Amino acid sequence: MTVLIAGAGVAGLVTALTLVEAGHTVRVIDRASGFGADTCSWYSGAMLSPWIEAATQEEIVKRRGLPAIEWWAERASVKRMGSLVVAPGRDTAELTRFARRTEAFEWLDGEDIATLEPDLAGRFSKALFFADEGHLDPREAMVSLMARLAAQGVTIEYETDLSGEIASFGGTVVDCRGMGAKADLADLRGVRGEMLVVKTHDVALSRPVRLLHPRFPCYIVPRGDGRFMVGATQVESERRGPITAQGTVDLLNALYALHPAFAEAEVLETGADLRPAFPDNLPRLVQDGRVIHANGLFRHGFLLSPALAEDVAGLLADQTVEFLHETDRQRASA
Secondary structure: OEEEEEOOOHHHHHHHHHHHHOOOEEEEEOOOOOOOOOOHHHHOOOEEOHHHHOOOOOHHHHHHHOOHHHHHHOOOOOEOOOEEEEOOHHHHHHHHHHHHOOOOOEEEEHHHHHHHOHHHOOOOOEEEEEOOOEEOOHHHHHHHHHHHHHHOOOOEEOOOOHHHHHHHOOOEEEEOOHHHHHHHOOOOEEEEEEEEEEEOOOOOOOOOEEEOOOOOOEEEEEEEOOEEEEEOOOEOOOOOOOOOHHHHHHHHHHHHHHOHHHHHOEEEEEEEEEEEEOOOOOOEEEEEOOEEEEEOOOOOHHHHHHHHHHHHHHHHOOOOOOOEOHHHHHHHHO
16 A cells, blocks of 8 residues: 655654555655754654653553554664653652652652752652653754654655645545644644753763653653753643743753753753643544544654554554544444
8 A cells, every 4th residue: 555644753753664564655745954953753752651640641652652662773773771760859748649640659768869860869758769760852853753763765765745646646645744634623722831951961861850840840851962852841821932931941950950951051952842632641543535634742752653653554454443533433433
């Protein structure tokens, strides 16, 4: 089967590679001029943290997200250093509440934290350590996917009229356009997220650190060479545009709360984009004739895209799949 993939973000590229590996022929098209800031995945944290997500998300996020660590490890460079969750001293009770909602972690005391992350010595008295989690550099990971597709003879057709190509293509289309598909998916909404990239050699971290702060909750992901991605605000807004002053202040305050030495960090980059989400914040497949909409990854793009792509492949093979929207599931069973 020849399949047209519309959208070259993480959902589109993971789906394309999954289908190629399953024996399909694919075309990948995108409206952007190339891989860069116009791609939503450009601003991703790319944390493979199913156990941390279990504390605030539905069970399916953890269950379907767990295999993503191995999926990515076979196709890109995954740093498997685990994840750390900390809270300011006055908020350590929040760590206990967080721990009750998840598993696969160990409690650390101040000495353990200093052993794991020496630059956090004396900063926190307790932490949760999720040893089995990992993280990626999203931009390097996307380049790796593109290289693997190119090795299979698949090149991304940029600067393409997606609506026109979808309408004229005679075969199966997998629509991975994210917010670009909003006109076709009535209950799709955008959730705005903002991020910073800073650089400093005054603080070193080996793994993502999630800060449970009552005013400035955030995560800090090391990117190497003194660079850290800091994210991400979560605002129920579909307003596009640069990062706001409030978002900048909140993220910088969170960094300072983690370690005061971040006050001297250089701000290399700021960014903002919309995460496509359905009302339940879970991804879904929606069938519309020969078009399969694969959308709604919310803030789990790298964690859940392999599972969503697996379900696309299963749907093309006439298998029962979990992420198929209930209306389409009922139609298929009838």
